[in-house]
Amino acid sequence: NAGVTQTPKFRVLKTGQSMTLLCAQDMNHEYMYWYRQDPGMGLRLIHYSVGEGTTAKGEVPDGYNVSRLKKQNFLLGLESAAPSQTSVYFCASRFRGRPDQPQHFGDGTRLSIL
Amino acid sequence: KNEVEQSPQNLTAQEGEFITINCSYSVGISALHWLQQHPGGGIVSLFMLSSGKKKHGRLIATINIQEKHSSLHITASHPRDSAVYICAVRPFLIMYSGGGADGLTFGKGTHLIIQP
Numbered sequence: 001n002a003g004v005t006q007t008p009k010f011r012v013l014k015t016g017q018s019m020t021l022l023c024a025q026d027m028n029h030e031y032m033y034w035y036r037q038d039p040g041m042g043l044r045l046i047h048y049s050v051g052e053g054t055t056a057k058g059e060v061p062d063g064y065n066v067s068r069l070k071k072q073n074f075l076l077g078l079e080s081a082a083p084s085q086t087s088v089y090f091c092a093s094r095f096r097g098r099p100d101q102p103q104h105f106g107d108g109t110r111l112s113i114l
Numbered sequence: 115k116n117e118v119e120q121s122p123q124n125l126t127a128q129e130g131e132f133i134t135i136n137c138s139y140s141v142g143i144s145a146l147h148w149l150q151q152h153p154g155g156g157i158v159s160l161f162m163l164s165s166g167k168k169k170h171g172r173l174i175a176t177i178n179i180q181e182k183h184s185s186l187h188i189t190a191s192h193p194r195d196s197a198v199y200i201c202a203v204r205p206f207l208i209m210y211s212g213g214g215a216d217g218l219t220f221g222k223g224t225h226l227i228i229q230p
Binding site for chain 2: 094102
């Protein structure tokens with residue numbers, strides 16, 4: 001079982017470029033999340049999805065867009081990358097069931113914006 | 115605003131020592147999670163607590179709901195326990211959350227190094 005897979009693992013972008021981060025899970029989870037992790041700060045939620053075709057904003061959504069066209073995939077897009085978006089990005093997923101089901105995390109994508 | 119504070123921020127100990135990491139939060143919660151982030155970056159869920167105590171191998175997690183405090187203990191620590199340990203809470207009221215269907219608010223993590 002692969003669990004939660006994030007691609008790419010590393011990327012360097014120039015300011016203004018666009019890119020898409022892919023998250024794929026093979027556990028048939030309904031809920032999926034995108035977080036960013038910055039030095040000296042806790043994980044912060046960017047966007048999330050409670051099911052195929054639905055997305056919602058989290059705590060820090062500005063500058064990002066997401067799509068959930070298939071249940072197993074959750075895409076995070078940067079339309080015009082900015083240095084402030086340099087971060088490590090984590091995807092997570094969980095079953096819908098009880099709200100305190102554990103989240104399963106990917107290994108992260110380290111993104112640098114020059 | 116819900117604050118999640120962890121202490122210490124950094125901890126270096128010798129192999130075999132008993133380790134305690136603390137987590138305090140400011141609002142009523144329905145659950146608290148302990149997570150482990152390995153040096154390679156991956157994050158795994160260790161425990162979910164809503165009351166009392168849980169044990170898994172050498173790891174023990176306790177929570178005191180009245181005092182809004184949780185501890186993660188590691189017995190007979192080993193260099194492979196070196197990691198960042200993260201506390202996250204789910205408030206009762208979504209207005210205190212970090213957003214999202216879970217409403218989890220994360221602490222900044224405790225960086226643990228166990229020296230052989």
